[in-house]
Amino acid sequence: GENVEQHPSTLSVQEGDSAVIKCTYSDSASNYFPWYKQELGKRPQLIIDIRSNVGEKKDQRIAVTLNKTAKHFSLHITETQPEDSAVYFCAASFSKLVFGAGTILRVKS
Amino acid sequence: KAGVTQTPRYLIKTRGQQVTLSCSPISGHRSVSWYQQTPGQGLQFLFEYFSETQRNKGNFPGRFSGRQFSNSRSEMNVSTLELGDSALYLCASSLGGQGGSNQPQHFGDGTRLSIL
Numbered sequence: 001g002e003n004v005e006q007h008p009s010t011l012s013v014q015e016g017d018s019a020v021i022k023c024t025y026s027d028s029a030s031n032y033f034p035w036y037k038q039e040l041g042k043r044p045q046l047i048i049d050i051r052s053n054v055g056e057k058k059d060q061r062i063a064v065t066l067n068k069t070a071k072h073f074s075l076h077i078t079e080t081q082p083e084d085s086a087v088y089f090c091a092a093s094f095s096k097l098v099f100g101a102g103t104i105l106r107v108k109s
Numbered sequence: 110k111a112g113v114t115q116t117p118r119y120l121i122k123t124r125g126q127q128v129t130l131s132c133s134p135i136s137g138h139r140s141v142s143w144y145q146q147t148p149g150q151g152l153q154f155l156f157e158y159f160s161e162t163q164r165n166k167g168n169f170p171g172r173f174s175g176r177q178f179s180n181s182r183s184e185m186n187v188s189t190l191e192l193g194d195s196a197l198y199l200c201a202s203s204l205g206g207q208g209g210s211n212q213p214q215h216f217g218d219g220t221r222l223s224i225l
Contacts, residue, residue, distance in 0.1 A: 031211060032210065032211040032212070034213065034214070036216075042218070043113075043199070043216040043217060043218045043219060044152070044199070044216045045216070046213055046214070046215060049213060089151075089152065093210040093211045094210065095165055095210065096142070096154045096157065096165050096167065096210050097142070097154065097210045097214060098154070099151055099152040100151075101151045102151055
């Protein structure tokens with residue numbers, strides 16, 4: 001079935017360190033992979049996305065990589081800051097957008 | 110450009126009642142998707158509307174329904190409310206066209222529904 005697995009469920013890093021969140025998806029036909037950041041009590045915000053014809057995309061401190069063969073994609077945040085603390089969701093497009101369970105990222109200052 | 114607007118922000122209902130939630134998409138967006146967010150189940154897809162037609166549906170009972178108007182605004186209705194329906198209901202809009210799930214979706218602030 002349509003499934004997205006996300007790891008880890010929680011991640012604590014020291015300010016300035018890097019954070020990596022990984023997702024795997026079940027359907028090789030998926031071709032769109034967005035990442036959302038949701039701060040406490042706020043709406044999920046699209047922070048970066050990638051399509052299946054691209055292997056990597058970068059936007060300042062955020063990057064996403066995609067391995068279509070392994071059906072695996074990852075979010076990389078470099079030089080983490082306290083304001084990066086939030087829940088991060090990955091998603092993959094099937095007939096609908098299917099979300100991972102989320103990763104709680106805590107950046108300790 | 111105004112973002113996605115959802116009303117009301119908070120709602121308290123009792124079991125057995127019914128409720129209607131509203132979503133106004135970003136201007137020019139024709140696709141509206143609805144999601145249920147709970148701590149245990151994460152973000153679960155309810156349905157997607159495009160050009161006043163339901164284009165896709167998730168695995169929710171028939172008590173959950175929706176519709177879309179000619180101006181792309183959408184409503185979702187939940188009848189015979191149960192305690193387990195307590196959740197944050199989010200809508201997201203996208204340009205639409207060929208497959209709303211393949212395009213960036215932008216979320217509203219949600220409606221927090223509490224069932225007593």
